[in-house]
Amino acid sequence: MNLTDLQHHQKALITVLNGPQSLRQxxxxxxxxxxxxxxxxxxxLWGDPRAYLIGGQQLCLRNVEARYIRIQLQND
Numbered sequence: 001m002n003l004t005d006l007q008h009h010q011k012a013l014i015t016v017l018n019g020p021q022s023l024r025q026x027x028x029x030x031x032x033x034x035x036x037x038x039x040x041x042x043x044x045l046w047g048d049p050r051a052y053l054i055g056g057q058q059l060c061l062r063n064v065e066a067r068y069i070r071i072q073l074q075n076d
Contacts (some may be wrong), residue, residue: 001070001071001072001073002066002068002070003038003052003061003066003067003069003070003071004027004063004066004067004070005025005049005068005071006038006039006052006071007040007041008040008041008043008050009019009039009040009041009074010039010040010073010075011038011039011074012034012035012038012039012053012072012073012074013031013036013037013071013073013074014035014037014038014069014071014074015034015037015041015070015071015072016034016069016070017032017033017068017069017070018036018069018070019065019068023068024068027069029047030054030056030059031054031055031059032054032055032069033055033064035057036051036053036054036072037054037074038041038053038054038069039052039053039054040052041049041053041058046068047063048062048063049061049062049063050063050066052066063073
């Protein structure tokens with residue numbers, strides 16, 4: 001499952017960062033790291049981009065970027 005599959009206010013654990021090296025480096029610099037908890041906070045009417053809460057900060061990612069982030073759902 002990837003980050004675009006996450007539903008509103010659902011929490012998951014980041015398991016893998018795929019994609020081009022430049023994207024992985026940019027995401028890592030923003031704090032998007034394996035093992036972090038991520039939550040979908042908001043999305044536009046069209047569903048792209050979406051706002052995620054990751055490591056205490058809110059980030060907006062386009063779906064094309066979010067598809068590279070693999071997640072595992074967490075049970076609260």
